Amino acid sequence: MPQSILIVGASRGLGLGLVAEHLKRGFDVIATVRKPADAAPLKALSGAERLTVLQADVTSDADIARLAADLPNPLDIVFINAGVSGPKSVTEATADELNAVMQTNVFGPIRLAHALAGHVREQTGILALMSSAMGSIGENQNGAMAVYRATKTAQNSFARSLWLTAAKDRGVTVLSVHPGWVKTDMGGSGADIDVETSVTGMADQLAAHAGAKVHKFVDYSGREIAW
Ligand SMILES: NC(=O)c1ccc[n+]([C@@H]2O[C@H](COP(=O)([O-])OP(=O)(O)OC[C@H]3O[C@@H](n4cnc5c(N)ncnc54)[C@H](OP(=O)(O)O)[C@@H]3O)[C@@H](O)[C@H]2O)c1
Known part of the structure; x- marks a missing residue:
C-alpha cells in the first residue's frame, strides 16, 4: 500500500516541489492551496492521479x-x-502587519498541527513544520529579518511543546x-539551491526519520541546527 502525505501550502515554491517529489516517490498525496484557482500547477504534475487537492x-x-x-x-x-516573510523591521511595521505574520507563520501552523496530530500514523509517522535556520538563536550572526526570525523561533518552541504533549506518547x-x-x-533568484535539490533532500530526511520518535531541527541535507 502506498504511503500517504499531506502538504499544506502547496500552490507554488517548496510546497509544490514537495508534492512533485512525493508523487515521484509513489506516495498518495493530499495538497492544500488557499485559492482553488491556484491548483493548476499541482494538477499538471506527473502522477497527479494520486493527488487530492483541498482548500x-x-x-x-x-x-x-474542515481539513481535520x-x-x-x-x-x-x-x-x-x-509561510510568509512578513515585514522587515519590528519598529517600522504596523501592529496589524506583525499580527498577520505571527498568525501565518506561528499560530496558524501550530493550531493546525495540533488539530492534525491524531491523524499521523502511530510509531512511524512524521509531523513536519517548515521552519528556517533564521529561527536559530544560536546561528543568528547579523540580526537581519528579525521579525521573520522570531516567527520561526516561536514556531520551533511551539513544535517542541506539540511533540511533548500531542505526539511523543504515540511515537x-x-x-x-x-x-x-x-x-x-x-528566497529570490540569488539563493543557494534550486527547489529540486531542496525537496529531494527534505524527502530523504523525512524517510530517514520515520520511527525516530524525536523532535529535531534539521536541514534538507540532514545537518542538525542549533536551537
Ligand atoms: N525559500 C527559502 O529560501 C526558505 C528558507 C527557509 C524557510 N523557508 C520556508 O519555506 C516555506 C515555503 O517557502 P517558499 O520559499 O516556497 O515561499 P513561497 O514561494 O512564497 O510560497 C509560500 C507558500 O505558502 C503559502 N501560504 C502563505 N500564506 C498561507 C496561508 N495563510 N495559508 C496557507 N498557505 C499559505 C503560499 O500560498 P499562496 O500561493 O496562496 O500565497 C505558498 O504556497 C515557508 O514557510 C518559508 O518560511 C523558505
Whole structure:
C-alpha cells in the first residue's frame, strides 16, 4: 500500500516541489492551496492521479476544522509548509502587519498541527513544520529579518511543546525543517539551491526519520541546527 502525505501550502515554491517529489516517490498525496484557482500547477504534475487537492488557509479556524474532518486516517506524513516573510523591521511595521505574520507563520501552523496530530500514523509517522535556520538563536550572526526570525523561533518552541504533549506518547516524530536557502518567490533568484535539490533532500530526511520518535531541527541535507 502506498504511503500517504499531506502538504499544506502547496500552490507554488517548496510546497509544490514537495508534492512533485512525493508523487515521484509513489506516495498518495493530499495538497492544500488557499485559492482553488491556484491548483493548476499541482494538477499538471506527473502522477497527479494520486493527488487530492483541498482548500485551506492556515489562519482560518474554520478551514482547520474542515481539513481535520475531511482527511483520511492515518497519514504517514503531515508537512505544514505555509509561510510568509512578513515585514522587515519590528519598529517600522504596523501592529496589524506583525499580527498577520505571527498568525501565518506561528499560530496558524501550530493550531493546525495540533488539530492534525491524531491523524499521523502511530510509531512511524512524521509531523513536519517548515521552519528556517533564521529561527536559530544560536546561528543568528547579523540580526537581519528579525521579525521573520522570531516567527520561526516561536514556531520551533511551539513544535517542541506539540511533540511533548500531542505526539511523543504515540511515537510520532516532529521535525522542524530548514529547506536551505532556496530559489523561490520568497528566497529570490540569488539563493543557494534550486527547489529540486531542496525537496529531494527534505524527502530523504523525512524517510530517514520515520520511527525516530524525536523532535529535531534539521536541514534538507540532514545537518542538525542549533536551537
Ligand atoms: N525559500 C527559502 O529560501 C526558505 C528558507 C527557509 C524557510 N523557508 C520556508 O519555506 C516555506 C515555503 O517557502 P517558499 O520559499 O516556497 O515561499 P513561497 O514561494 O512564497 O510560497 C509560500 C507558500 O505558502 C503559502 N501560504 C502563505 N500564506 C498561507 C496561508 N495563510 N495559508 C496557507 N498557505 C499559505 C503560499 O500560498 P499562496 O500561493 O496562496 O500565497 C505558498 O504556497 C515557508 O514557510 C518559508 O518560511 C523558505
